Every structure is written in structure tokens, then in C-alpha cells.
Amino acid sequence: MQSCELSVIKYILFTFNLVFAISGIGLIVAGALVLSDVGEFDHFMEGRILAPPVVLIVAGCIVFLVASLGCYGAIRESYYMLMAFALCLLIILIIELAVGIAAAVYKNDFQMTMKDLMKSSMQRFENSKGDRTAWNNIQTKLKCCGVEGPTDWPENTRPVTCCHATREGSPPPEAHHCRSAAPQDGILYMDGCFYQLQEKAESASKILIGVGIGIAFVEVIGIILACWLASAIKNKGD
Structure with a gap:
């Protein structure tokens, strides 16, 4: 047995x-x-x-x-x-x-560490190729803008990847239009990248x-x- x-x-x-x-x-x-x-x-x-x-x-x-x-x-x-x-x-x-x-x-x-890293990276956007590439990549793929929203970007530094086409099939606005656009213009991604990345994580x-x-x-x-x-x-x- x-x-x-x-x-x-x-x-x-x-x-x-x-x-x-x-x-x-x-x-x-x-x-x-x-x-x-x-x-x-x-x-x-x-x-x-x-x-x-x-x-x-x-x-x-x-x-x-x-x-x-x-x-x-x-x-x-x-x-x-x-x-x-x-x-x-x-x-x-x-x-x-x-x-x-x-x-x-x-x-x-x-989460706070990630948000701080994103904010410090944003400040280096103009002078760092790595940061520019990272921001353009995340804003394009996650359809977002800034850390918490498009107003996070300092004046005249907002990248064109913050903007989307106003009509399906039309190209995004030129860089100078995107930099000066206001939230009510309807061409900015309004969601912050932090929240999109947080949701993905x-x-x-x-x-x-x-x-x-x-x-x-x-x-x-x-x-x-x-x-x-x-x-x-x-x-x-x-």
C-alpha cells in the first residue's frame, strides 16, 4: 500500500x-x-x-x-x-x-518619480536630442501633450507632435501654429502624457x-x- x-x-x-x-x-x-x-x-x-x-x-x-x-x-x-x-x-x-x-x-x-522625470525632461527639450526624441515619440504614440496637459509646455517650445489634424486625412498644423495654439482651438491633444503612461503602467x-x-x-x-x-x-x- x-x-x-x-x-x-x-x-x-x-x-x-x-x-x-x-x-x-x-x-x-x-x-x-x-x-x-x-x-x-x-x-x-x-x-x-x-x-x-x-x-x-x-x-x-x-x-x-x-x-x-x-x-x-x-x-x-x-x-x-x-x-x-x-x-x-x-x-x-x-x-x-x-x-x-x-x-x-x-x-x-x-508615480511621483515618473512625473518629476517627465517635468525635468521637458525642461531639457530644446537642448537635448534624446529628450526631444522621447517626447515626440510618446506624444505621437499615446496621443497626448505635456505632462498633465498642453499648458505644461513653456511658451514657444510646444512641439508639433502635440497637435493633431483638424480633419481626418489632413496633415497636422505647422510647428509655429501648434506652438501658439490655445486649448479651445481644437488642434491640441488635451490629455497629459503622464496620465496616459500611468494608465498603461x-x-x-x-x-x-x-x-x-x-x-x-x-x-x-x-x-x-x-x-x-x-x-x-x-x-x-x-
């Missing part, structure tokens, strides 16, 4: 680890997609704002390797490898929880949270199965 129980647990854990390895690949893909989506505007973000998707990619790689260890430990019926596997899962789970808590606690700080964070919760649930099951099998192997040896 004990031998039958051992075999059942072993193959359940082996199957679980195959699924777990696939979930590790899923983590890598999810992190990469979020990073490519938000990272396009990394000029306005500190490294710590982009850290969660990077951590997710690293965690995915580690999960894949740990799952391989779990598969090998289950087939070999190695008590120590299974306990090492459970410990690795526990460490990964703690790291994921710590990153999630830190992201939630410092969310407002991240929050959308990405929801994906990360959803994937993280799913993987955390799988990890808890993995820890229980590994400890169960390790205990059965130890009892068999006794």
Missing part, C-alpha cells in the same frame, strides 16, 4: 512539474510582453519602475530550472533533492510576495499581478506535493 502511494505521489509531482516548467515559460513571456509595452517609454521611468517585469522574467527562468530539479527528484525518489526543490519554491514565493508588497507600498512614490501591473497570483498558487501546491513525497520516501526508508 505504501509503495502504491509513493508511486501515485511521484507521478503526480512529475506531472505537476511539467506544468510548472511550462508556467515558468509563461512567466518569461508575460514579463517580456509587459517590458516591451512599457519599456518603450523608459526615458521617463526609473529602473525600479521597470523592475517588476524584469523580476518576472528572472523568476520564470528560475522556475523553469527548479521545475527540472523537481522532475528529476521525483523520478529518482531523492529525499534531499525534493526538499531542496520545496525550499527553492518557498524562496521564490517569498521573493514574489516581497516584490508585490514593495510595488503596492511604493506605488505613489513611483497600471494595465501592465494588473497582468503581472494576475500571473503572479496564479504562479504563487501553483508554487504552494508544489511545496505541499514535494514535502508529501519526501515524507513518503523517508518513511519507506525507515
